[in-house]
Amino acid sequence: MTLKELERIRAKAQKELAVRGVEIPPDSELKPPRPGEVRVVLRNCGLIDPERIEDYIAKDGYFALYKVLNMAPEQVIDEAKRSGLRGRGGAGFPPGQKWFFARQAVAARPAPTDGTPPAYLICNGDEGDPGAFMDRAVLEGDPNSVLEGMAIAAYAMGATQGYIYVRAEYPVAVEHLRTAIPQARRLGLLGKNIFGKDFDFDVDIRIGAGAFVCGEETALIDSIEGRRGEPRPRPPFPAVSGLWGKPTSVNNVETLANVPQIFLNGADWFAAMGTEKSKGTKTFAIAGKVKNAGLIEVPMGITMREIIYDIGGGILNKKKFKAAQTGGPLGGCLPAKYLDTPIDFESLAAAGSLMGSGGLIVLDENDCMVDVARFFMDFTQDESCGKCPPCCLGTKRLLEILTRMTQAAGTAEDMQTLEYLTQNIATASLCALGQGSVNPVVTTMRHFRDEYEAHVNEKFCPSGVCKGMFHYEILADVCNGCGACRKKCPDKVIKGDKKVVHEIDLPNCIVCGDCYKACKFEAIAIRPGPTPKSRLPERR
Amino acid sequence: MTTLTINGKMIEAPGGTILEVSQANGIRIPTLCHHPALAPKGACRVCLVEVKGSRVLQPACTFPISEGMEVQTESPKVRAARKFVLELLLSDHPKDCMTCEMCGNCELQDLIYEYGVKETPFVGEQHEYPLDDRDPFIIRDMEKCIRCRRCIRACDEIQAVNAITMINRGFRSKVATSFDTRLQDSNCVFCGQCISVCPTGALTEKDSHGLGRAWQTTKVTTTCPYCGVGCNFDLNVRDGKVVKVTSHWNNPVNKGALCVKGRFGWQFLHSPDRLTKPLMKSSLWKERKGTEGAPSRYEGFVETDWETALDAVAEGLLTAKSEDGPDAVGILASAKCTNEENYLIQKLARREIGTNNVDHCARL
DSSP, rough: HHHHHHHHHHHHHHHHHHHHOOOOOOOOSSSSTTTTOOTTTTTTTTTSSSTTTHHHHHHTTTTHHHHTTTHHHHHHHHHHHHOOOOOOTOOOOOHHHHHHHHHHHHSSSOOSSSSSOEEEEEEEEEOOSTOOOHHHHHHHOHHHHHHHHHHHHHHHHSSSSEEEEEEEHHHHHHHHHHHHHHHHHHHHSSSGGGGGSSSSEEEEEEEOOSOGGGGGGHHHHHHHSSOOOOOOOOSTTTTTTGGGGGOEEEEEEHHHHHHHHHHOOOOHHHTTTOOSSSSSSEEEEESSSSSSEEEEEEEETTTTHHIIISSSBBBBGOEEEEEEESGGGHHHHEEGTTTTTTTTTTHHHHOOOOOOTSSSEEETTSOHHHHHHHHHHHHHHHHOOSSSSSHTTTHHHHHHHHHHHTTTOOOOOHHHHHHHHHHHHHHHHSSSSHHHTTTHHHHHHHHHHHHHHHHIIIHHHHHHHOOOOOEEEEOOOOOOOOOHHHHHHHHHHEEOOOOOOOOOOGGGGOOSSHHHHHSSOOOOOEEEOOTTOOOOOOOO | OOOEEETTEEESOOOSHHHHHHHHHOOOOOOOOOOOTSOOOOOSSEEEEEEOSSSOOOTTTBOOOTTTOOEEESSHHHHHHHHHHHHHHHHHHHHOOOTTTTTSSSSHHHHHHHHHHHHHHHOOOOOOOOOOOOOSSSSEGGGOOOOOOHHHHIIIIIOHHHOOEEESOOOEEEEGGGGGGOGGGGOOOOOHHHHHOOOOOOEEGGGGGTSSOOGGGGEEEOOOSTTOOOOOEEEEEEEEEEEEEEOOOSSSTTOOOHHHHHHHHOOOOOTTTTTSSSEEEEEHHHHSHHHSSOSSSSTTEEEHHHHHHHHHHHHHEEEEEEEEGGGOOOOOEETTHHHHHHHHHHIIIIIIOOOOEEEEEETO
């Protein structure tokens, strides 16, 4: 492959693309960009056929790789550093720095004589956060951008073999990669002497079996080596001793998809977007009680309010915003006072949450924060690898306490034990999963302590979520007797004539909540105390 | 040389982990998942120390030292974290030390004692597994397992068998064979390396159950009689009787590793069937002594002393040699003898008798 050939393919493909159009069925999660969005990583998704490398080349694909191969690796690293790009997997570590360390480590050891690669580059596509699908969209919609990013990264750090670690739950992503890799090899964009330069690089796919913890880079390395994925203590960092003891850089899908754009448009172009310390754009998967749920890409530094209200269209059913859960199960819940905080790595960390990989779950007034914390703890406990006691046993004890609290069995002592557990799990755990596992509890306890206290002291769930901890009451001064609740009530326990204030026959009410949802006048209130027929809490 | 300070004390060391350097300088750091014969794992979080500049506490067993590093091994923060870990472990551990086989020899018990964890603040579910005594030699009480992975590493690093690994995740994670079968149905060779490294009573010797605990036995280091390798081990002796074999780590031959025979095949020592005196065929005795002789438990054999027995053997060999030539004699030596003994027996065959008919049951 030469530059001329690549240009010829591009010209031909651009014509074809203009005539043919793209017959890709629209992704229900990735809608056309809304005002306020800036698409860098997702720029091609839905606009090209991911199974045709020519389509990617039509969008200037692999031109960045050509450009990079005419630079010295050190220059590539400097350019990446200068762009201010930070890892999109969650921790925000600059990938340029990773490549730099890996390159140093490669230089520090003798070149392997047994034919094994001197270093490895791994693309982390083990996107495990519930409700997050940014990486899936990129791998499914534009796999070549990741391959090109990998080749650039490999050149910078001195790797000759790459692995893409994708979860088995993403069959389409795997299929598209399995199409894209041979296509790139056929055009000489992967393999030996790429663009006629002294640079070999090839990529293989490794499929994860669905363990959340394998998104942690050292556990991911274990998994590629054929072991059970369990995080290793650092140091040594993977950049020094990673996959099979070789210098290894593990970069997220979204990070790598950014890389070709940085070299195509220049580091300054990238650095112009975002805040002082967080450059570029970030994809978010918005979910929860928001009108326009789905995938978006916005410049760093945008506020949560802009994301939720402007792009997300606001809260469903005119309810009140209560909190936004960012960063996945290891992130935190941020209340309304953070709505105008710019979203970047530092601001979110300062607020007690995380950027994470970009999950954003919007919660409204009918979400119980104790139950939300319990939900995330249930997930983390289930996904703890079991290696270190603070995480394996500590999250179990946290989960037990939170479950007790949501089943009207919490005690004042439990509150103290929760604090004791969260403090120590955060400092004593081995990996980020354990250390971060307490974030949902810590942030909800910090911002919604009143809810915890209501659960523990009054055995009352003010949001009306925890079964057996509340009942409904029709407010006599608001009810206009429309009868909507009476018609919805499955047990016919709401009495009242038309245009007369209705009443719930509490001893026979099962607290199903249908009346509460039916009332359009906010005439039904949540009150402490169960009814005799409140559904018993399910055993969790 | 790297210079660092541990607990305010300046230390110079050529390299290594915080744990290694501390131990070399007389600073004790408690450990649980660490074992000198195994690669460090950093799993148990008991050896946590404070490293200046680090956001979280770091495990001493894996953390390499660096120039100018400042380490605190006994700060209040460190001790609190260790106590927290022990409280968690205790919250999921049976409190039956009274009847536990490993009582007095249990590393978890020692740490719980050291850190004064009288009771755990955590009330919750404990693992409930049936006692697994389906296998010969090894009893697995997984309720006592603290998931330190020493057994897994021993199986992998020392024996290279990989019969056991972790299964499941989270609270349900457990050390097991693949598909949680009996050890007998796995790759397990019953070397017992897993038992030798287990810090608690999760893995114990089946045949030694109830025969005596650490403080009731004395250890006698000896060489395994089974084959010529010459593995060393400790016989655990109580009231003059061997009750258990344990690994002897500091020897150059086997460095603590043993095979199924060495570790579990000690019962013959006190077997009533064991020959303690030489036996001679009744007919031979009568021929030589003219009497019936002392009867033995074996029909057609009488008990004798070594002098008589060896005289009879020597005469028989010499007769055979003189009547039918040296090659009428063949000698089969034993793999249970030492190399020196086997050397001598081939000398006997080749030089004294003059035959090359000498072999050795190396396939014991």
